[in-house]
Amino acid sequence: MVLQVGAREGLPRRLRLRHRRDFLRVQRSGTKIHTRFFLVFVAPVSPPSEGTDDLPQTRLGVTVTRKVAKAVRRNRIKRLVREAFRRERHALPAGFDMVWVAKRDADGVELEDLLHDMRAMPGRIRAVVTKTVTKTARTLR
RNA sequence: CGAGGAGGACAAGGUGAUCGCGGCGGCGUGGGGUCUUCGACCACCACGACCGUCGAGGAAAGUCCGGGCUCCGCAGGGCAGGAUGCUGGCGCAGGCCAGUCGGGGCGACCCGAAGGAAAGUGCCACAGAAAGCAAACCGCCCGCGUUCGCGCAGGCAAGGGUGAAAGGGUGCGGUAAGAGCGCACCGGGUUCCUGGCGACAGGGGCCGCACGGUAAACCCCAUCCGGAGCAAGGCCGAGCAGAGACGCGCCCAAACGUGGCAACACCGCUGGGCAGGGACGGCCCGUCCCGUCUCGGGUAGUGCUGCACAGAGGAAUGAUCACCACCCGGCAAGAGCAAUCGACCCGGGGACAGAACCCGGCUUACGACCUCGCUCGACCG
RNA sequence: GCAGGCGUGGCUCAACGGCAGAGUACCUGGUUUCCACCCAGGGGAUGCGAGUUCGAUUCUCGCCGUCUGCU
Numbered sequence: 001m002v003l004q005v006g007a008r009e010g011l012p013r014r015l016r017l018r019h020r021r022d023f024l025r026v027q028r029s030g031t032k033i034h035t036r037f038f039l040v041f042v043a044p045v046s047p048p049s050e051g052t053d054d055l056p057q058t059r060l061g062v063t064v065t066r067k068v069a070k071a072v073r074r075n076r077i078k079r080l081v082r083e084a085f086r087r088e089r090h091a092l093p094a095g096f097d098m099v100w101v102a103k104r105d106a107d108g109v110e111l112e113d114l115l116h117d118m119r120a121m122p123g124r125i126r127a128v129v130t131k132t133v134t135k136t137a138r139t140l141r
Numbered sequence: 142c143g144a145g146g147a148g149g150a151c152a153a154g155g156u157g158a159u160c161g162c163g164g165c166g167g168c169g170u171g172g173g174g175u176c177u178u179c180g181a182c183c184a185c186c187a188c189g190a191c192c193g194u195c196g197a198g199g200a201a202a203g204u205c206c207g208g209g210c211u212c213c214g215c216a217g218g219g220c221a222g223g224a225u226g227c228u229g230g231c232g233c234a235g236g237c238c239a240g241u242c243g244g245g246g247c248g249a250c251c252c253g254a255a256g257g258a259a260a261g262u263g264c265c266a267c268a269g270a271a272a273g274c275a276a277a278c279c280g281c282c283c284g285c286g287u288u289c290g291c292g293c294a295g296g297c298a299a300g301g302g303u304g305a306a307a308g309g310g311u312g313c314g315g316u317a318a319g320a321g322c323g324c325a326c327c328g329g330g331u332u333c334c335u336g337g338c339g340a341c342a343g344g345g346g347c348c349g350c351a352c353g354g355u356a357a358a359c360c361c362c363a364u365c366c367g368g369a370g371c372a373a374g375g376c377c378g379a380g381c382a383g384a385g386a387c388g389c390g391c392c393c394a395a396a397c398g399u400g401g402c403a404a405c406a407c408c409g410c411u412g413g414g415c416a417g418g419g420a421c422g423g424c425c426c427g428u429c430c431c432g433u434c435u436c437g438g439g440u441a442g443u444g445c446u447g448c449a450c451a452g453a454g455g456a457a458u459g460a461u462c463a464c465c466a467c468c469c470g471g472c473a474a475g476a477g478c479a480a481u482c483g484a485c486c487c488g489g490g491g492a493c494a495g496a497a498c499c500c501g502g503c504u505u506a507c508g509a510c511c512u513c514g515c516u517c518g519a520c521c522g
Numbered sequence: 523g524c525a526g527g528c529g530u531g532g533c534u535c536a537a538c539g540g541c542a543g544a545g546u547a548c549c550u551g552g553u554u555u556c557c558a559c560c561c562a563g564g565g566g567a568u569g570c571g572a573g574u575u576c577g578a579u580u581c582u583c584g585c586c587g588u589c590u591g592c593u
Contacts, residue, residue, distance in 0.1 A: 016455075023455070061455070071202090071495055076459090079162095083460055086161070111460065 015059045026099045035117040037106040041099040060085045061099040069107040084114035
């Protein structure tokens with residue numbers, strides 16, 4: 001794999017949703033996108049990010065309930081989602097929080113499936129978000 | 142060769158490559174704080190494509206027993222409730238080790254909640270005459286009567302039948318028929334002796350046998366047990382509300398009001414002006430608003446601690462690839478007298494499972510290995 | 523983390539330790555021109571594994587599943 005300077009794929013910890021508040025906010029107010037094995041919620045980062053500098057980075061949260069599998073395989077699903085996010089996150093639009101909720105048959109997903117879904121995300125987010133943004137903008141005016 | 146048994150030790154199979162995660166330490170960069178400026182220091186914060194180091198299990202699981210730790214409760218004793226229940230030893234523990242008895246297995250071996258039914262109560266359906274005081278349905282035997290089908294009086298409990306269970310069992314003797322009625326053996330009770338710390342075992346005497354089962358039915362006996370749990374508990378603490386202290390400047394007050402004083406003066410309240418701070422505004426005028434500090438309790442909190450040679454988090458130890466090794470299935474060159482073993486090649490596979498306060502035990506899930514002068518079976522020589 | 527309850531025909535529920543039942547659903551036949559209603563008949567279950575007992579849905583133990591509560 002050719003690695004370009006400046007395109008490192010590390011540090012997901014800071015880019016994860018870490019609190020129940022965030023998960024609830026995204027799942028309540030976000031828009032839903034269905035993939036084969038996941039239900040993905042997408043919402044703009046809520047307070048305009050007291051991070052002083054440039055626009056906030058997109059963050060990821062993963063939910064795999066006990067209905068899907070036991071602990072070891074649930075951990076693996078979450079790790080694979082994070083791996084896919086880590087590889088593809090530079091292509092994602094900035095300023096959004098995503099929550100990936102595993103569907104009941106998500107046990108046994110492969111990394112390839114998740115990379116495919118993750119690559120499809122930018123287009124789907126743009127499609128969905130522009131629609132809702134214009135709608136909310138109209139209602140706000 | 143197959144099927145087992147016991148004991149032991151291990152558990153992402155190894156190596157490498159690329160990308161990546163968490164803790165701690167170092168270094169660097171930026172910010173913050175302190176000090177007298179240059180700058181230095183910091184047991185503050187963030188970042189780093191930098192360096193070092195550490196980073197899941199034997200069950201981390203189930204939460205079935207315990208213990209530590211923490212808070213609450215508590216004079217002592219009893220009742221209620223719960224747990225345990227052969228013996229000895231150890232232990233905090235429902236655990237472990239050794240043994241006894243009982244049960245299972247051809248066997249190596251394995252399993253067992255294994256106290257008390259002569260303290261009391263309850264229950265034992267259906268069937269059966271009778272289910273716990275013993276009795277007698279079909280029957281058997283003797284006597285008397287007989288219209289011969291049987292009836293009456295008495296004896297018996299061996300045989301039949303019912304049942305999970307019918308007041309010891311088998312055999313011989315005995316008798317009208319029978320019966321521990323007598324005898325032998327087995328079982329049971331009781332007593333003594335021997336061995337053993339003991340559960341218990343072995344043996345002798347006596348008793349013809351009296352006390353059916355059920356306590357994972359109530360219960361009795363013996364021993365043990367206070368409640369809750371790290372989301373325990375402790376600390377720090379915005380904001381809001383609360384309490385307290387301090388401040389409430391200067392000038393005028395002629396007259397009136399009011400409080401302190403018996404009264405006046407004086408002071409306070411109050412009224413007016415000026416000054417100060419803030420908001421609007423480019424500035425002035427103008428308009429509007431008015432305190433400061435402390436305290437205990439305590440909410441939010443990526444808070445701190447409890448807290449660890451993994452460590453508190455929407456929770457890190459991962460992803461992909463290559464080669465090697467291993468296992469299974471197929472093919473079958475070949476080896477051997479044979480049972481049988483089996484190169485190359487092809488295909489497939491890698492168990493159960495993720496710490497969350499810590500520790501001990503139990504239970505459950507599960508892969509492959511080693512040892513055995515352990516067992517059983519098949520085949521060949 | 524802690525505590526507690528419940529698993530019985532496809533579904534909702536019964537059953538002092540003594541033959542596993544009711545309603546509904548399903549199937550077959552009858553009735554009807556046909557369907558429904560109605561009538562008659564039928565099949566189908568104790569979550570799994572041990573144990574106690576003569577006998578277990580019931581009692582005991584261990585697993586599995588499911589639901590609820592507290593924090």
